[in-house]
Amino acid sequence: xxxxxxxxxxxxxxxxSQEEIKRAYRELAKKYHPDKTRGDKKAxxxxxxxxxxxxxxxxxxxxxxxxxxxxxxxxxxxxxxMSWEDLIRHFDAFQEKAHARDGGxxxxxxxxxxxxIGLDDLFSSFFDEGEFFRRSRSGRQxxxxxxxxxxxxxxxxxxxxxxxxxVPQQGTCPTCHGSGAEPGSTVQTCPxxxxxxxxxxxxxxxxxxxxxxxxxxxxxVIEKPCTTCNGTGTVTVARTVKINxxxxxxxxxxxxxxxxxxxxxxxxxxxxxxxxxRVQEDRFFKRKGSNIYVELPLNLAQALLGSRVKIKTxxxxxxxxxxxxxxxxxHKFRLKGQGIRTARSVGxxxxxxxxxxxxHLTEQExxxxxxxxxxxGMKY
Ligand SMILES: [Zn+2]
Ligand SMILES: [Zn+2]
Numbered sequence: 001x002x003x004x005x006x007x008x009x010x011x012x013x014x015x016x017s018q019e020e021i022k023r024a025y026r027e028l029a030k031k032y033h034p035d036k037t038r039g040d041k042k043a044x045x046x047x048x049x050x051x052x053x054x055x056x057x058x059x060x061x062x063x064x065x066x067x068x069x070x071x072x073x074x075x076x077x078x079x080x081x082m083s084w085e086d087l088i089r090h091f092d093a094f095q096e097k098a099h100a101r102d103g104g105x106x107x108x109x110x111x112x113x114x115x116x117i118g119l120d121d122l123f124s125s126f127f128d129e130g131e132f133f134r135r136s137r138s139g140r141q142x143x144x145x146x147x148x149x150x151x152x153x154x155x156x157x158x159x160x161x162x163x164x165x166x167v168p169q170q171g172t173c174p175t176c177h178g179s180g181a182e183p184g185s186t187v188q189t190c191p192x193x194x195x196x197x198x199x200x201x202x203x204x205x206x207x208x209x210x211x212x213x214x215x216x217x218x219x220x221v222i223e224k225p226c227t228t229c230n231g232t233g234t235v236t237v238a239r240t241v242k243i244n245x246x247x248x249x250x251x252x253x254x255x256x257x258x259x260x261x262x263x264x265x266x267x268x269x270x271x272x273x274x275x276x277x278r279v280q281e282d283r284f285f286k287r288k289g290s291n292i293y294v295e296l297p298l299n300l301a302q303a304l305l306g307s308r309v310k311i312k313t314x315x316x317x318x319x320x321x322x323x324x325x326x327x328x329x330x331h332k333f334r335l336k337g338q339g340i341r342t343a344r345s346v347g348x349x350x351x352x353x354x355x356x357x358x359x360h361l362t363e364q365e366x367x368x369x370x371x372x373x374x375x376x377g378m379k380y
Contacts, residue, residue, distance in 0.1 A: 160247030290347025
C-alpha cells in the first residue's frame with residue numbers, strides 16, 4: 001500500500017461531503033479519461049489513482065475505516081504491496097475474528113481500542129494469516145504461475161503452429177531492482193529489531209514474539225519508497241509469449257509453458273504459464289475425437305441417379321466423392337484418413353448425405369412425378 005492521501009488526490013478537504021467528492025471525481029475522471037489522454041502513461045496512472053480514491057471515499061463505510069486506519073498510522077504499511085482495499089478487508093476479517101474470540105459478546109466499534117495497540121494487533125493478524133509476511137518478506141522468491149485462456153479458429157487447431165499471446169507478467173522493478181527503495185535513498189537495518197524482523201516482549205511470565213511494527217517484519221527500513229513500484233519491488237509488464245499449438249489440439253486442452261509465469265523475485269525461478277485452448281466452432285466441420293463430420297446436401301437427381309461431388313477436407317484439400325445411384329438420406333460416406341491427424345492418431349472424415357426434396361412443383365413436374373410413381377407402382 002502506498003501512503004496515498006485520497007483526499008489530496010481528489011483535491012477535496014478531509015471533511016468534504018459525499019456530494020463534493022462525487023463532483024471532484026467526475027471532473028477529474030473526465031479530464032484524465034484514457035480516451036482523451038491516449039497513450040500518456042502518467043495520465044493513465046493518475047486515472048487509476050482517481051478511481052482508487054473514489055472507490056474508497058464514495059463508500060461512507062470504507063471512508064470511515066480509511067480515516068481511522070490513517071489515524072492509527074497504517075500508512076506505515078506503505079510500500080508493502082497492500083492496497084487500502086486490502087487493508088480494510090483485513091481489518092474487517094480481523095474484527096470478525098476478534099469478535100468470535102471474545103465469545104461473540106457486544107461487537108466493539110471501529111477504533112474501539114487504543115491507537116498503538118490497534119496497529120500492533122492488526123499487524124499481527126496479517127502476520128498470522130501469512131499473507132502479509134509473504135508479501136513483505138524480502139529475499140529470493142519463486143514467481144507465481146499464470147493461468148489464462150485463448151480462443152483459436154478451427155483451422156488453427158487442425159493444423160497447429162505458433163501463436164502469440166500477451167501475458168501480464170510480474171517482475172522485479174527496474175528502477176529499484178526489487179529493493180522497494182527510491183534510488184539514492186537509504187535502506188537501513190531496522191534499529192528496533194536489529195534486522196531480525198521480530199521483537200520479543202515479556203508479558204508477566206510469558207515472552208511473546210511478534211513481528212516488528214517498525215519495519216513491518218522486513219528487518220530493514222526504507223527511507224523513501226520507490227515511486228515506480230510504490231515500494232513493492234515488483235512491476236507488471238505485458239509480455240508477448242510465443243506458444244506452439246500442437247496440430248489437432250482438442251477444445252479445452254491446457255498447455256504448460258515452463259518459465260513463462262510471473263518472474264521470480266531477487267533471482268528466484270519464474271513460475272509457469274498455463275494456457276487453456278478454446279477452439280472456435282466451424283460452420284461445416286464438426287469434430288468428435290479425431291473424426292470429422294460434414295453434411296452434404298444432394299438434390300433428388302444426384303441421390304437417385306448418382307453423381308461425383310468435390311468435398312473439402314479440414315486441411316483444405318479437395319477430394320472427389322462418388323455418389324452411387326440410389327443414395328439414401330443420412331447415408332454416411334467414410335473418407336479414410338481425412339479426419340484430424342495428431343501425433344498419436346489419424347481420424348476419418350464422414351460425409352452425411354442430406355437429400356433435399358423440392359418444395360414447389362409446377363403442374364408439368366407433378367405430371368412427370370405421377371407418371372414415375374405409376375411406373376414404380378407407388379400408391380399416393
Ligand atoms: Zn521500484
Ligand atoms: Zn524491525
